[in-house]
Amino acid sequence: MAEKIKRIKSLPIFLIFCLITSTIAAVVFNLNINWNFQRGEQVIQLSRVVEAQNDTATTTVTVRNAPPAFTVDPAEVPASSSTNPTNVGDVLVFTATADDPEDNSYYLIVCDSDGVSPGAGGGVPSCTGTTFCVSSLTADTAQATCNYTVGSIAAEQDDWFAFVCDNHATEADCSSSNQGTGVSGSPYYINHAPVLTSATTTVNNQEPGGTFTIQANVTDSDVLGGADVLEMHVCSTNSWATSTGCAATTLCTGTSTSPNVSCQYTDTAPTPDQDYTYYVFVKDTHPLGAHQMPASGNPATSTYTIINVAPQVSNITLNNGSNIQLNIKGAPDVTVYATSTSVVDQNGCADITSATGTIYWNAVTGGYNCAADDNNCYPIAAVNCVQNSCAGAVASYTCSASLKYYALPTDSTAGNPYAADGWIAAIRAFDEALSGVGTSSPVDVISSAALEVTETQIPYGTIQAGLDTGDANATTTVLNYGNTPLDSDITGTDMLKNGTGPDSIPANQQEFATSTFTYGSGTFTLSSTSTVTVDIEVARPTSTTDISDQIFWGIAIPAGTPSGDYYGSNTFSAATDPNGNWN
Template sequence: MAKKIKKTIPWFLVLLLIGLAVGIGLNLGETWVQADEATTSVTVGNVLPSITVPADDSSTCDSPTDVGSDVTFTATATDANGDEWKILVCETAGTTGVACTGAQWCVSSSVSSGSPASCSHTVVAGDYNNGAWFVYACDSTGCTADDNTYSPFNVNREPDFSDISVPAADPGQNIVFTATASDPDHNGDGCTADEVELYICDAAGADATSGCTGGTELCHAVLTGSNPTCDYSVTIPTAHGPNNYYPYVFDTHGMPAGAGIQGVAAQYTVNDVAPIVTSVILDDGGPIALNLKGSTTDIAAVSTDVTDNNGCEDITEATAVIYLTSKGDSCAADDNNCYQIDTGNCVKTACDGASDAVCTYTCTAALKYYADPTDTSSTWSGDTWSAEITASDESGSGSKIGDTPVDLQTNTALDVTETIAYGTVAAGQDTGSDNETTTVVNYGNSPIDNELYGIDMTGPATITIDVGQQHYALIAFTYGTGDTALKLEASKDTVDIEATKPTSTTPDVSDNILWGIEIPGGKASGEYTGTNTFTALVDTDDW
């Protein structure tokens, strides 16, 4: 069987034949297309920006954002379409278009894809602990939310400061400032509850870091839960009356309390206190020695320690009393035992202005010569003299009786008629019932008797008349009858005159001694003179 052989046309011959056919066709007037186009179309979808984790300006428990300050939200987003984007922060979840469905906190300007964007929100008290905040990345068509929600940024609200209590106080005591103050920021959000502190300044201006900036700090209460209180010790001396102060309350983070009484001038009151008399010295410690009849004796009660804690200039006057102790300081004025000294006789010294609390008062009385004695010679020997000084200001007075009473000395003194003139008496004769009189006046402060003696009278050529030729008596007498012969000093007599203790300047307290003389025969004529001595003795029986 013969084999059939299958023959094929080479590919290049096929191409040649096709080309010839085309050429023939062209040549025959036919139209042939060498290339053509097809229109394409596609819609690129908008992809919303993709946001990274946002931040809220690092507001923390320890460093919160104060009400009234701005909190800044920051994020970065990329847009697959390369569109610009912006950050949108809403109080509640949800957007409509490119706006918050609820309240908008802030929105940024548009930035390029991949660039960070930020916006700021001014914090109000209502932002505190109000739930999550919501952040969105928006292009011109819509917004995409971050996959997370965020707790509130930490808001620091101003402390509440509604009142302050400041009772009055005396100098040397404490003025207690108690503020009605607290802080609304509690620990319910995981932060420690805020506390409050108090500054009291004497001039306007304070901050939590430096304290009082406009003046001097009076006191400071450190951070406490509520109602801070601090004490200011009122210096001595301090004038009585109102004094300005300025209160400031701050919270844990240094935020000041709001308007109201924060930093507003107010006043605390320093009480008007009475003076204090600490010591009284009478007559430099005594004893008191009086002048005799005819003059007074200035006796002083002195206090070198009269104190007024409002200042010694606040003392308006002082009075005093110098008195027989047994009569008491309320005694009625009596020149024998009670000297009430008025303000005109009390002098203030050693007061050195408003900064000085202590001064000296000297109160002087003119004691009469007959003031009651208290030494061992007197009937008041168990008594003494005392002094009290009372210093006063507008609020009241303070008194002090001296701690050490003193004695007042007994004075025994007299004054007598200077001459006993017998006239002319013949030798061998006496004066009979013709008496000469000497008046003995009590010049001291005790009843007195009279110690009496004389000397011989001397005449011409040193001739003497014996002292005993003079006779005396307390009543009128006829020489040689009911009388007593005068003696020399060695044998002197005590004459029981009636001269009681004076109790007033007038009339004089006095008694009379009557005199007579006999001239022995043989005495030469001429003038004879001598001296009779009268000495005062305390009459212990006549007090």
């Protein structure tokens, strides 16, 4: 110091304190302290000490690289939620925008936990835990994007933490974590695939056109946002997509929020009887519908079974709906046709293997299952039943049989006890295991009275004029050639000499009866002008064996009749015997 401090006696304590304080201040602020005592007062003078030279202190600081900061919060694109989760295996896109104080480029990194490390030398950063995704190096203030393929974890949601890290060469740094905001922020929601284990036809073995119930045995473990809606598609082929469904035919669809989904399929006939394979595909859906997850186990396959059904026969006509007129014995048998235009097999008309038929009297024992009898039952073998057409489920058949001349008549001819009856046709169609039968409306077999006389002459022999044949009778045999009991109407001509006359023997000179007689006692007298009905009582034939009766004849030659040969003709006409034997 420039000056020394003088010693002061008997100073007060307060003054001593001030002195010490001032001295310290002087040292700190480079001051001089002067003490003066004037007129009994103590005066302290402070003055600044001027140094001999100037002095300096150097300042230093190291500015560390600052990390980038989010200017646009990280977000999921599109945003996942409990009602619109992201499918396992789908790509979840994260976006964010950051600004770096030194305009460094940056990376967006998304982690499963709140921890990240910048990349060495400004390289790609890494998560402390699992890295979901890292963007490519992105220019400052530009939007960064990274893609994460959602993995399969048991939970339905997973937290994420986003960071932005710059690419500073020596002091790369990362921001604090940011989990975004709102529905597009953390966590992301995961949609797990339903598990399809099998498919079952719970209502099976139906006829063509029947309804089947098909069940998908499926579960879905997701519950956030409400149970997932399980949607099943039953396809005819193994081709399906979540967005478009079955590529070929969709048999049925069903939905449920509970395990095991079912739907009903109604077949469209005609359908062949066999097993049919189907393919069940299941997906889950959510209220917003953006994400649909196909089930693991797609497709589940099974079969439904169309059973065999019997053919059905209808629309049968016999003889085209007309009455049947038989031929008489000796002429060809009449061929009669039974036709069905509706032989339906819902397994398809190709399923019909054959047909048989029956043409029968409606009162015959056994009906269309009657035993063959030419009087009343004509079974028709398959060889005589021909398929006329086949389209879809419908075929047509015609069956034919040849009816004998003596088949039972059912028309209203007088005396016919079968006039209230008729003839019916039945056609039975067969498939490989079953059959069906139908019948026609009845028609009548018409009565046909016919006869045949076996002799070509009635030979009276040689008789003297004025005499008669006495008890020597000529005979004629009358055969029944029809299907009714028989009488005969007889008329004759005068007998002319040499067949030309003019000499003649009148027709009424001839007598006849159904039994032998002596001339003059004959039952009937022949007439050339009227018909005589003879009750010859010939029953209706029941086979081809001849049924016959005889008529006996006698003649008287008038006295004076010139000698010679005389010729005439007698006519026999068939007439139904209403009181005869109809069998």
